[in-house]
Amino acid sequence: MATAAPARVHAAGWGWRYAGRRLPAVSEVSFVVEPGERVLLLGASGAGKSTLLAGLAGVLGDADEGERTGTLLVDGAAPESRRGHTGLVMQDPDAGIVLSKVGDDVAFGCENLGIEASEIPLRVADALGAVGLDVPLRRPTKALSGGQKQRLVLAGVLAMRPGLLLLDEPTANLDPEGVAEVRDSVERVVDATGATLIVVEHRTPVWADLMTRVIVLAADGGLLADGPPSQVFADHGDALADAGVWVPGRDVGLPALPVAASASPEEPALSATDLAIARTSREDVQSGLDVRVPRGSATVITGPNGVGKSTLALTLAGLIPERTGEVVSAASLAGRGGRRPIRWTSRELLTRIGTVFQEPEHQFLTQTLRDELAVGPKALGWDAARTAAVVDGLLERLHLSHLALANPFTLSGGQKRRLSVATVLAASPEVIVLDEPTFGQDRRGWIELIALLQEEVASGTSVVAVTHDEGVIRHLGGHRIVLEPAA
């Protein structure tokens, strides 16, 4: 495919402070990226990696949005003037797609650049070919999988023939298949175009061998390290791992738990036979399922995207009604409405089955962490002293005490995840159901979360986790439910 000249990036003492914030998000950053270099940009969460990428893409806004210091140049010009020649792919696949059909979305950028209408179809075909997305141009964008969506965003960017590609955690929210798809597409693209590439990503093992250089932002301004990947990882491995980066070849330091034998004589916490499930009242995503959630151990639900893992988890959790069949709890868990979780009241559910949703923000209800943790105890009618004891204990245990009065919406991704788990633990349910608990988590958040779940399993809680993450599967052990696509 035809290409634009690879871009050169020059930062000199650059910094950015968002309007309304006391401290700068990025400060005193200086480096030169030569045309065609492939840079992995790392740093602790909050070190300003995304801000730097947004700055390079020229979308940080004007003086109303914040205050800049130093200079940042792409091909010797202000990044704002290079928009359209710089391509940006963000973490959330849904955030990058503009129009409702595949072909239209890829064409969008070309149209904005004023490319001749007759040339656009060629560019669209070229770009889709480069990312290996072989679907009809009229396919609705919402019908694509996560990996396909990210490749579509990449194609939309490529069609503009950028000299600089900026990827902001492009694979954080994808299943392993999607991660491989996107990574391979990016490799093909930079090989073909020679474009300068800058990637922000916690999951370094996925990208490390594609990169020629690693730049690490320090949390308090400036750079922590800058050099070839092998050298940076060797010299700064510990600091990087502490900062949450998945340093290649470094162990997480947690025990892997054994996989349980499938048949357990004990009465399961939850079970269902010949179960059919559906997210809404439309078609069943799965039917004829026989599932058991044994007591006091982990149960891991796996399977490809769209196979109904979340739906199964939420059905087991008593949140979505079964289509056919019945989810039944152990006799000791029975509520006033019987042994079916879907018949229990919301309050009865609290001490029996707790659910951690994929997106923590969906389950936040209050203005401070303290209130958030007290929601469950209050609903259970516990007195103030008992509630306070539970809340303080959890804040302590999850290292969130210093944020007790912060608004849950302002936390970092890892903190939000820990808070959402803590709100569930507050009512000490017998069963905890988690939907993709490690999505988008950096190494530190991941380790804290898995350690917490291991503790829960050890103390006799039944943990049900939906996950794609090999590490989660290995470290939780226990039972497996593998869903296959319906025939």
Place this chain on the structure above:
Amino acid sequence: MSVQESVIETDAGARRVWLDGVNPVTKLILALLLSVPLFASIDVVSGLVAIGLQLLCLPLTGLSLGTVARRLAPIIIFAPIAGLSMLLYAEPAGHIYWSFGFATISEDSVQLAIAVSLRVVALGLPTILLFGRTDPTELGDALAQVAKLPSRFVLGVLAGTRMLGLFLEDWRTMGLARRARGVGDHGALRRFFSMAFVLLVFAVRRGTKLAMAMEARGFGADIVRTWSRPSRLHARDGIALLGALAIMVLALAAAVLLGTFRFVWT
């Protein structure tokens, strides 16, 4: 729902029908042309003729009779409600069947009630026939290129509509999450407002990200935008307008000839 269905329909059946060649902006004018003149008279004949002639055009639209019936159903259910006020409170004339207080059912009011109900259907039908298969993107292209609305506005709205499905999913999940957190038993109203607030937060955040993504792809730059899907007017648009005009003339003429024409303000 109808938007999604139409996307899938056009996707599956690549079969082009006559109406697909009519510009969406023309369709907007057709919708006006096929409804406004009907406001001139309230009578059974003009309404029936209009409905009949429009249904004859059904093959041009590529819609099946079943689809039209399904989409028309809410209107058909609503129409008698509109007629009911006429039935009870219209100026009584002719034979009086029933009377209670201000409410009087007379020969005249029965006729008016039927006429008004038919009118409601006759006003709704063109919209369903014209836009049943129209793709939102195509409409956006036409509004920007033919009607010359600002492209920033048109594309902004178009990109925004894609978000609606995401919000629906957010809303559903938040409802489940409230049940999971033990606050799902009481206070539905309070729950509604708390969820609405969070949805607003999501909307602002998604909107900001979308704006960033669009800007990063050159949207809103000073360059004159090109359109990879040209939207133009053709001879067929004129034919469609003449056809619509003919339907209206025939409908009103039939009413005048049969003596049922009844000017609204008399």
